[in-house]
Amino acid sequence: MRIPLGLRAHAGTSALLVVLTAVACLLVSGLPRTMQASFDEALSRSLAAAPALRTDLTVTGTPALPAGELHSRAEFEGRDLGWRRLIPAALRTLIGPGGHISAKTYRTPVNETSDIRAFVNLGWLSDAGRRVEWVGGRAPGRPSTMRYLGTTIPVIEVGVVEEAVARMGLRVGQTRMLGESVHTAAKIVGVFRAKDPADRSWSHDADVLHVTRVVPMDGPEEFHTTTLMSDDGLSALTSKASGLAYRWVLPLDGRAASALDxxxxxxxxxxFQRQVDVQGTGTTSYRLVTGLPQLLTGFLGALSAAQTVMYLVLGGLFAVALGVIALGVRLLTDRMARTMALARARGASLWQVAAAGATLTALTVGPAALAGYALSFLLPGPVPPIVHLGPAVVLVTAVAFAVARLMLAHRTPLQERRADLVTARPSARRVTVEALVVVLALVGAYLLRARGPSGTAQQDPFLLLIPVALTLAAGLITLRCYPYPLRLLVRLTARGRAALPFLGLTRAARKRSAGALPVLILLPALSLSVFAAVVHDGITTTQRLASWQQVGAPIKLTSVENIPPDAIERVRRAPGVEQVALALTGRMQITATGERPYAVAVDLAQWRRVNEDAPISLPTLSGDTSALLSPALGGRDAFDVMWLSPVRLTTQGVIDAVPGFYASGQFVLVPWEVLPWPAANTLLIKGDISPVELARLVPSATVATQEAALAAIQDDPLTGTVRTTMVVVTVALGAYALVAIVLSLVVGAAGRARAVSLLRTLGLSDRQARRLTLLESLPVVLVTTPVGLALGLALPAALGPGVDMSAFAGGLPVADHPPGLLTPVALAAGLGLCAVLGAYVHTAMSRRRNLDAALRVGDP
Incomplete structure (x- = not known):
């Protein structure tokens, strides 16, 4: 057989196969790249959004003896180089340049009598010159000495932050005596502020930038601040007066992070933590402080859920694409059937026939697979192994299917078969295997629901195999069962006077073997597209609910201090404001136990008017002194609390969360009437007013909106990737299902056109021909569509306990939400419409057939 001649003879079929192959290879190679790129972006964003205190690697050293103390910048920088040399190679690429070193004392008391306890810690930052600016006095210089209580003590020049001047009364020129038994003098020579308070590195040194207020349970309130000294001050910094800690901060650069690594x-x-631990000596102990492992573990949990769902739908898309390509190869081999039969009759061996068909298929599919593979590199992202493996699998599958079909069809030269006249009974072994597949799929689904999430961040093969088993089981049941209603319909139509329904349904029943492949394509295509649409709708609905849970109202205005009544009135009268509910938050003390839970007092009636159209439900309190407690507070009856004034509360019940306020820990919800006087630090607002305008009306407040919270949830790269992939897969699977229907019509086009032409010679009209074609092709769609629709709607319920989608929905579980049926029903209706249109198009094309040829050529 001449291969180029075969390509020209079947140019239309070859072109269709080229398009199907190129698109399949583009999807299977391109989508994993974009997925992996989004995974990397999600990791980079999560690391960038986390405080530097959690992501950076901080080596802390605590000198136990004077021999372990460091007194110069050179000594600190030498240790810094040593730590960097110990970083393993897999971590070294993520450590960015810069970083800083610090030396600080902690809980260093001021040696003086006062109503409050003041702690002024001594601190040194290696990069203070870059991070602070001096707004008063001068920068600290060299230390000196002085006589105090008969001994010589060091005098260290320090600078204090502006906040310490206002809250602790520290002034330039003051000298404070620090320590209790061993003293050190701190001479304040300057006042500083941060050049960039938003610099991530300040999370390591918040004690330098801000004054910390501590209220002990059994003592006076305390104020803590950390001063800054010069490099020269290190020579006088010891651990004798108080505790001393060194820190080497190695900054993490998340931009180079890869989810694969x-x-x-x-x-x-x-x-690295093990290496740091073994560096400790008798004079100094070292340890690594970082929250990076916890961040990575949390990311892997969300990544595992995303990968599970996306590999599931992409694997289904790949399988459906392979099935459609197999249909195209079948069409090509059917077109070559007479040529191959003639070659076989003239003495060609079975392997020669198979080799010719394989070569023709490879020349058609190979360049198309290479083209789709090359086009995938236009998409951004890294290159996982599936990018290279997918096109190879497509090529091998297409060629192998062509070889298998040709070898089965031409085992014997000139073998005439009428498979549509005889229905082969399945063997007992085959029935047993199919029954075993169905039972295992159902048992696996039950075990998956009973087990719940795997609890690990690794891929769960069980979770990936169960949907495949369920789809295969549904396909086997459909193939076994759908001939029976057809036979019943054939018997019913045989009793009627109209011949057309009997002829159409009879031809459909005889095509059982030919319809197996379209069923096995349509079923997963429709079920997975419905599954993707349902999951997408569920995530979208839950994201909206989560945004309302986070904010608690369309707009929430929160102040660090009580909002003045005149400011509240300005907000009420502002243009666009419709409703305002007042709330007060704080910490109350339970008298009997000393517990200090968070408290929320809110005008519940007004809050309901604010959230009139919200998807969240608000709690109800029946009395002026009733309260709802969080589960962490446990069950209790009436109890006394102190909040603004003493009050006795009566427990009404337990509440899991207060929307917009608290969702975990110890908290109490009380009615607005429990307050001894009107006070509010939170406003819950309904209306059309910009956050900028509200911030102008109440300068001390921060404004959060439900729309902004929803946008933040949807802007997450992992969430966006999952939702986008669901949309792409839904469209692609729907398109492949339509192509499968068209190809199933084209595969039997020759026999169908011959039958229609013969019937037209007997007086069959064009309208009757369309109905005949429709009756022949529509049963497969009508049987497969409801099964695929039901399976797609059931898959989220079957997989729900095993897949935690809360990471993509603002932390709320994606469950208990009725699926939106618009998209699934539209997909199912689209398949039926495509079958109808295909029947009409095929009938229109059959009009061109010569009736004389139909009379001369036909089945014997």
Whole structure:
């Protein structure tokens, strides 16, 4: 057989196969790249959004003896180089340049009598010159000495932050005596402020930038601040007067992070921690402080859920694409059937026939697979192994299917078969295997629901195999069962006077073997597209609910202090404001136990008017002194609390969360009437007013909106990738299902056109021909569509306990939400419409057939 001649003879079929192959290879190679790129972006964003205190690697050293103390910048920088040399290679690429070193004392008391306890810690930052500016006095210089209580003590020049001047009364020129038994003098020579308070590195040194107020349970309130000294001050910094700690901060650069390398990075952090631990000596102990492992573990949990769902739908898309390509190859081999039969009759061996068909298929599919593979590199993202493996699988599958079909069809030269006249009975072995598949799929689904989430961040093969087993089981049941209603319809139509329904349904029943492949394509295509649409709708609905849970109202205005009544009135009268509910938050003390839970007092009636159209339900309190407690507070009856004034509360019940305020920990919800006088630090607002305008009306407040919270949830890269992939897969699977219907019509086009032409010679009209074609092709769609629709709607319920989608929905579980049926029903209706249109198009094309040829050529 001449291969180029075969390509020209079947140019239309070859072109269709080329398009199907190129699109399939583009999807299977391109989508994983974009997915992996989004995973990397999500990791980078999560690391950038987390405080530097959690992501950076901080080596802390605590000198136990004077021999372990460091007194110069050179000594600190030498240790910094040593720590960097110990970083494993997998982690070294994530450590950015810069970083800083610090030396600080902690809980260093001021040696003087006062109503409050003041702690002025001594501190040194290696990069203070870059991070602070001096707004009063001068920068600290060299230390000196002085006589105090008969001994010589060091005098260290320090600078204090502006906040310490206002809250602790520290002034330039003052000298404060620090310590209790061993004293050090701190001479205040300057006042500083941060050049960039938003610099991430300040999270390591918040004690330098802000004054900390502590209210002990059994003592006076305390104020803590950390001063800054010069490099020269290190020579006088010792641990004799108070505790002393050194810190080497190695900054993490999340821009170079890759989701594929997360396990290796976790192992590298553990190895670095072990290396730091063994560096300790008798004079100094070292340890690694970082929240990076916890961040990576949380990310892997969300990543595992995303990968599970996306690999599931992409695997289904790949399988459906392979099935459609197999239909195209079948169409090509059917077109070559007479040529191959003639070659076989003239002495060609079975392997020669198979080799010719394989070569023709490879020349058609190979360049198309290469083209789709090349086009995938236009998409951004790294290159996982599936990018290279997918096109190879497509090529091998297409060629293998062509070889298998040709070898089965031409085992014997000139073998005439009428498979549509005889229905082969399945063997007992085949029935047993199919029954076993169905039973295992149902048992696996039950075990998945009973087990719930796997609890690990690794991929769960069980979770990936169960949907495949359920789809295969549904396909086997459909193939076994759908001939029976057809036979019943054939018997019913045989009793009627009209011949057309009997002929159409009879031809459909005889095509059982030919319709197996379209069923196995349509079923997963429709079920997975419905599954993707349902999951997408569920995530979208839950995201909206989560945004309302986070904010608690369309707009929430929160102030660090009580909002004056005149400011509240300005907000009420502002243009666009419709409703305002007042709330007060704070910490109350339970008299009997001393517990200090968070408290929320809110005008519940007004709050309901604010949230009139919200998807969240608000709690109800029946009395002026009733309260709802969080589960962490446990069950109790009436109890006394102190909040603004003593009050006795009566427990009405337990509440899991207060929307917009608290969702975990210890908290109490009380009615507005429990307050001894009107006070509010939170306003819950309904209306059309910009956050900027509200911030102008109440300068001390921060404004949050439900729309902004929803946008933040949807802007997460992992969430956006999951939702986008669901949309793409839904569209692609729907398109492949339509192509499968068209190809199933085209595969039997020759026999169908011959039958229609023969019937037209007997007086069959064009309208009757369309109805005949429709009756022949529509049963497969009508049987498969409800099964696929039901399976797609059932998959989220079957997989729900095993897949935690809360990471993509603002922390709320994606469950208990009725699926939106518009998209699934539209997909199912689209398949039926495509079958109807295909029947009409095929009938229109059959009009061109010569009736004389139909009379001369036909089945014997």
């Amino acid at each position: 997360v396990p290796a990075v976790q192992a590298a952090v553990a190895e």
